[in-house]
Amino acid sequence: MTHTAATAPLPEQLWHAVADGDEFGAADILHTALAEGVDEETLLLDVIAPVQERIGAEWAADRITVAQEHAATAINERVIASLAHRGRAGERRRPDRGRVTVSCVDGEWHALPARLVSEVLRLRGWQVDHLGAQVPTSHLIAHLHRTNPDAVLLSGSIPTHLPTAHAAITACQAIGVPVLAGGRTFGPDGRYARALGADRWAGDARAAAAVLAEGIPRPDASAVRQAVDDLPHLEDQEYTLVVQSRPQIVKQSLVDLEDRFPGMRDYGEDQRERTAEDLAHIVDFLATALYVDDPDLFTQFLTWTAGILQARDVPARSLLTGLETLGGQLRDFPRTQRLLHEGARALLSLDTVAPVHDIGTGV
């Protein structure tokens, strides 16, 4: 086990502990810092959060395994709990500001960002109902009916959850509960939160606390809104048609790819499944970009995926071939064609996009 000098910056110390799988060492670092006067919010947002992001960067660069990432995240979850549960109940700040619900969008497994937001709001005096990962919208609404909070804080980390987030936002507003959206799903500047009609957006837990302190007016529950009211381009039905034909698109793409790369016919069950998953991912991001009508969402995904592939020595050129097979199948869809074109352009501008030798990424 590596020990980092106690004089190293706290994120560095914590990083080494979690990377080593040293849960008790990690807890010691944070509790010692607390005893020395560092406040809990700083530990949550300026020590644990950056370490958590570093875990992602190290995984993306293929320097740690998925198992190490899981173990490190599990340790961070435990140390966050250990901070919240220290001392006696009577020593904690009593909620004196109001009640909020913090919930992940349905399908969203990234619960830790929402957990950080919940803990910070608790420290700031809010009564928080933390619902955690992947909350089906109907259950979220049932909870809001029961508790009638001042706001619901909706968290998402993966952009493909935007259509589901949209349904959740309108459902909460339809019962008069304002929505404060946050997390990577909604874009770095919150542009998708605005596009989907969220009442407010905040970039991090501190900003969320500031928004709540100002107060968010309750939305008009009688104003019924359809997705197309916020996003008029949906009228062309391209999003719906792509989503509906997703299974056939993936299947046909596999057939096309086999024609181009006969070597694929020797793929084992596992490799075929992974290739199908990769294609499904591309279709999901394509559909989401159609939903919000933003080519950046698609090109950023492709560029990100190219980086992941490169770190694993898989030629990113395979992505271009994937786009070509999709283009062949979705000829009659002008917005889709534009997105595929932009995507191909973004990939070709990367110097890592070399000639094809293999497909299927396994990430």
Ligand code: B12
């Ligand atoms: C841990 C982790 C996981 C864990 C989550 C466990 C858990 N209990 O949370 C598991 C293993 C489940 C996971 C799964 C996946 N993950 Co993941 N994951 C991460 C990782 C490493 C850390 C997430 C985190 O906690 N970040 C730290 C927090 C503090 O940062 P943050 O998310 O930005 O949150 C801050 C703000 O955004 C904001 N905020 C967040 N929520 C909210 C809400 C409100 C209301 C407000 C106001 C603010 C706010 O405040 C937070 C604190 O400041 C990130 C990498 C990263 N850099 O974040 C990838 C990452 C998010 N995952 C990624 C991916 C791809 C996946 C998978 C698709 C992988 C796969 N192939 O299966 C799945 C998808 C699962 C799903 N359906 O949701 C990608 C997403 C890339 C993209 N294109 O969008 C990332 C970015 C990894 C990377 N470097 O590429 N993952």
